[in-house]
Amino acid sequence: MSTQPDLLYTEEEEALRAAVRDLLDDHCDAAGVIARAESGTPHDLSLWKALADGMGLAGLLVPEERGGQGATHREAAVVLEELGRAVAPVPYLSSAVVATEALLAFPHSRLRSSGGTPIADDLLGRLASGRTIGVLAVGLHLAPGGAFTSVRLENGRLHGELTGIADAAVADVLLVPADDGGLYAVDADAVTVTPQVSLDLTRPVATVGLDGAPGRLLGPAEPAVRRALHAGAGLLASEQFGVADWALTETVRYLKERKQFNRPVGGFQALKHRLAQLWLEVVNLRAAARAAADALATGEDTDVTVAVAQAYAAPVAVRATEEALQLHGGIGMTWEHPVHLYLKRAKADSIALGTAGAHRAALAELVDLRAP
Template identity: 75%
Template sequence: MTDLLYSEEEEALRSAVRDLLADHCDAASVLARAETAEPHGRALWKALADGMGLAGLLVPEELGGQGATHREAAVVLEELGRAVAPVPYLTSAVVATEALLACEGEAARELLGSLASGRRIGVLAMPLSHAHGDTLFPVRETGGALHGRVTGVADAVVADVLLVPTESGLHAVDTADSGVDVVPQTSLDLTRPLATVTFDGARARLLAPDARLPVGQGLRAGAGLLASEQLGVAEWCLTETVRYVKERHQFNRPVGSFQALKHRLAQLWLEVVNTRAAARHAADALATGSDEPHLATAVAQAYAAPVAVRAAEEALQLHGGIGMTWEHPVHLYLKRAKADSLAYGTAGHHRAALAELVALPAP
């Protein structure tokens, strides 16, 4: 059996990423940026992608990447989740990169190199809620030109290139080209904004004649590693709530000393520990193929999504009145957890997929 404990290298990576986020992604700056027209942390993304080379973790060294595995990418996502970092790591360095890795040809290899270096940001032009197994492609290709509209595309507003699946294949389109219009949408999660992308005769480069394999690979990796981000969100909520109830006094004693709150936090701690096991299993299965990746991903998402939401809800409630204020960052974690619970398939979708995989469909 594969060892799911963190290696020394993974812990060193965690420490480096956490230090970087402490310097560039404190709660006050995230809150301030969320209220502006530019919610993404471009300086932080440059530090992560260019300074640390994290955008290319999943890209082989011969293509300009780091040649690491999904386990290392999962560690990065845990820390990004703990900081609700407003960067397109999941969408570009994981989903778009995995989709390109499933393509053959020089065009895909060249694009992979630019994403790995951080010079460009790539986004799969599909709704964030689109799950592995869904085959409906809203954009059509006619004579090398794309037509159609896609709503709910995460991080499209900062993307340099869009990967657009159609019935005739997977295409690449530069967002700066004519015929491409990206309009921001009102998003629940201000740290991962959504946009509507409209194609009106945009010229595209063909990356793969069949979009189903690369899109499926990208969405599977996205769902599997999203569990690590959800783990980071849940861990922050638990840690900060425990710290707060130790400091907050009522009736001359810490509120954390009341038995009812102890039980709630103990139950949450158990759920977070189980989430870590499921998330690590999914990351390892994606990295090594030692277990069925589809099965591990379905288990991780079916469990992690509701735990992250519950951890954020408990954090909001147990912080009392201060947790209800806009100035406190707990609302960012609740919104991220809620949005993540819909990303790449709901928990219900993954439970249904899990039932099919183990030949136990619902009656």
């Protein structure tokens, strides 16, 4: 019998939030993120080290016996909320969630390295420590049920090209699906990574070329990719909530300070109505995101809950950031103000791991409400 999802934050989760927010306040200011985006190398690896190594957050989803923290998707969701609020340019979703979940699909792998350690366990330990950044080499746009691209396996070597791979530029290892049905671990120095034009400057994508790259077989690709994308889509909603919540909070703050005709702009009734409607949508997004995280943590009703969260999250995050840009007036249109980073993240997230339409279609199938 299924239980009601717990949408409230525990004391431990609130403490985790406070610790992550303090770290981001100190090391991830808006001006620094904008400067990194301008430089063409947006990833902040010193911040990643502080999150992964200093706080142990890269291993939240990894069981203790496999080298991680043994936490749940609820804690990972709290981290993603805060990373969304800061549009932090770190590969947390790619490595600590998606790649990690793919490796967790091999709990009893008998495929071992030359040292006798199961290959998946070895990689999990390295990802959990933060010393290694892992990326699942499927396009960022791919929905959990979508068909993914496989490269060619020939004489034990991998050949082909994969596009739209998020955070490939900083990956140490890529998890690559091949046409024999296997998932292979490939060292980043054995592939060619070519940056692609990316709307979201804080989460760049790239093309990965393999020309005879050696790989270590982890196990069957299909269940691992499905698990990874499913968890990634569910937790992406928490990042989208963080983005939307920042947009609402900062817009309210700005409208209280900005004056027109010698009175705060936020006192105008038309703007109050817009903000009230946006607040309702953001609160509902928080509930949907929390439900998805709780479902992933408990394993109950995950398909429906994740589909609901993603069907709702994308349009709300996009609308919240669009409203933030408009209601900030002229300053909101400038490069110096960070609101454009949030709008671009919301837009990019709206097609990441499946569009809202794709998730609505999946939900219709799940609850037997198909279109006539």
